[in-house]
Amino acid sequence: MIQIVNIEDAVGYPLAHDITEIRAGEFKGPAFQKGHMLTCRDLDHLRRLGKDHLYIISPETGEMHEDDAAEVIANALCGEGVSWDEAPREGKISIKATCDGLLKVDVDVLNSFNGFGDVMCATRHSNTIVKKGDQVAATRAIPLLIAKNIVDSAVAVANSSRESVLQVKPMFKARAGVLITGSEVYYGRIEDKFESVIRKKVTALKGEVMDVAFLPDDDTMIAEAALRMVEKGVNVLITTGGMSVDPDDRTRFALKQAGATNILYGSPVLPGAMFMVSALKGVPVLGIPACGLFAKTTMFDLIYPRILAGDKITRADIAATGHGGLCLKCRQCTFPDCAFGK
Template identity: 55%
Template sequence: MAEVVLKNIVPVAEAVGMVLPHDITEIVKDTFKGRAFKKGHVIRAEDIDHLRRLGKEHIYVLQLGPDEIHENEAALCLARALAGSGVSYSEEIVEGKVSLKAVVEGVLKVDRDALYRFNCIGEVMCATLHDNTPVKKGEQVAAARLIPLVGERQMVAEAVAIARATFPIVQVMPLPRVKVGLVITGSEVFYGRIEDRFEAVLREKLAQMGSDVSVVGFAPDDVALIAAEIRKCLDAGAELIVTSGGMSVDPDDLTRLGIKAAGAESTVYGTPVLPGAMFLVGRIGGVPILGVPACGMFHKITVLDLVLPRILLGETIDREALAALGHGGLCRNCPQCQYPVCGFGKA
């Protein structure tokens, strides 16, 4: 750690007219935490009692050596190196920290290995939301700072080099709008024995992610007819196909076979996620196809919500990608769902 060169440690009562070298934070339990005095503030006589209430008996006169860097300058250096597309930050540093925020609605992508190496330096830090978290425009996605008031310029340069070597460490990717084909399976729906509720659920999820359902097909529990409806979606120009139901081990559940009969390749069936263990992902040519089990109709959030944004971004979801979801893949089924502000899917 760089040693702060302190010329004159001045009793606070004698500090009127001095300039503060850093922000001073005030914390009132359950009420307030924030900046009480800003860096550069000229201390007035009426500030003395307030400073004492904050535990400040002395004020430092800060002088930096040529190889040292102040926390505010360091924070901006770090932010420039960390923030990729879809992320912005303010030039005004508050309490030594810089906040990185999403400038678009989308999915947060974090280079976790690079972030780990960055944080191993020790005197700099960057905290982020989880990789692959859906975020809104204006939402804070990360924060960074130099931990001491003053650090070594060389150490900050090392952190910047790590961030730039794999730039970006933090970015927000907007979801593209795609044309989606839905295939609702099940003889009970096809023959009108029950009312279908799956279509409305899937339409809403896709609309929330900015995509449009362009074609909907219905098929009974028949492999050939399921495959035919999938091919109709392809012929209609669907860029993503989602099937509903028919994914369990029941002998009447034939959707998986219908998906394969339609020409699906690289299919992966089964995930370590609850709800959503019987989920399927594959491709027909360049078009991804998802098989959503019945739990997708009853649970607000399932494995579909974890995988769908990544599929829309063009990622290939294979067995390894699904296996990684097991850690954090158990939904708590909270009475009031707060997803994505929870641990579900945060592998």
């Protein structure tokens, strides 16, 4: 139960919630914190903040204070790799990554959770690379007093997630093998530019390139090179070139000959429509089309971190990248701090 009283009649009672003070360009925060025992000396300050009345709270059976509710729902939302460590303020809790990795959000369950109205959770985009200590979400109970049955229902929805609503998956360090295909490069007709591009992308996520092979448009040679690299211990195989509809582009056919499975070719992302993902003897294989030479960011940059986080990419995953999959080719690229891939 919430009772409204004149501030003079609240003297001697603890504040039910933080009283916020805003000084333009200087300060925004609590002038008085929840639990502060009000005294006569506080009255003038409260009046300057526009407060003539305050709440006195006497929670009834079946009601929870906003801060208590926030702790319960935060615990229900957090999975592996995320947590909270600061006391709730005004019913709000910040949720942070406890390790480096890839943020995963169960968006469907999050939407259902937010459908209650009296509770909320705002997150960063799923599949965002984060560092330990980064804020990944914030949750709060919105009313000062909230019905316990609503909190229980929201918790039940959060717990219905197959894994967790929020988690951060560590990414393994790549030991990459790189196959650069194309007879024009193999026979020295043109200079290769792809190797430096791939090395930069691999090392940016703390991986290393173990081996690089240059190959002509020959199914058998490409297949044998791919199998050799897998036998040498690479844990991700990256191929460049040979991905278009040209009859001389043989890479994906060669990988099939080598035994690659679950070959997914084609994506609804520009640049990167001719991207390929598959697996060879359990090692993920990513095929970058020629656009990777001149476009800083392509479909590869959206899928590669997910591979390192252990995702098993499906056709449904590929299809979902179409929403937000148009790169605007900005003069100064700000990826990942832009709309591409989100």
